[in-house]
Amino acid sequence: MAISNSLIASLLISLLLIHLAEADQMVNSNIAGKAKMDCGGACDARCQLSSRPNLCKRACGTCCARCNCVPPGTSGNHEVCPCYANMTTRGNKRKCP
Structure with missing residues (x-):
């Protein structure tokens, strides 16, 4: 017992x-892990000057969700976020705005 x-x-x-x-x-x-980024706010800022803002925000949101990163500014600066910059469409065009 x-x-x-x-x-x-x-x-x-x-x-x-x-x-x-x-x-x-x-x-x-x-x-240790990174906090999730506010993709909505970052993509709103990124796409504010786009001629097609809804399309831009949709593509940016997809890229941000996958990479947890959006380059600063309204265009360019892709070197800041390599994952975001390297995503392409089926036609080998840059996916992320």
Whole structure:
């Protein structure tokens, strides 16, 4: 009986330690990871001078969601966000405005 009580206690302690280690790992990964960007605001600023703002915002939103980055300004500056700059359409044209 004493062996089974100590076995149960050690199992519970082990499960508690595993749970605490996983929780610590999740907290550390959230701190180390980048925060999600406000794609709506960034794309509104990027597309404000576009001749087709709805199309621009839709493409920019897709690119921002995938890359978590939008270059500053209304055009150019693609070197700031390589993922955004390297996305292309099926016709090998630049996807992101």
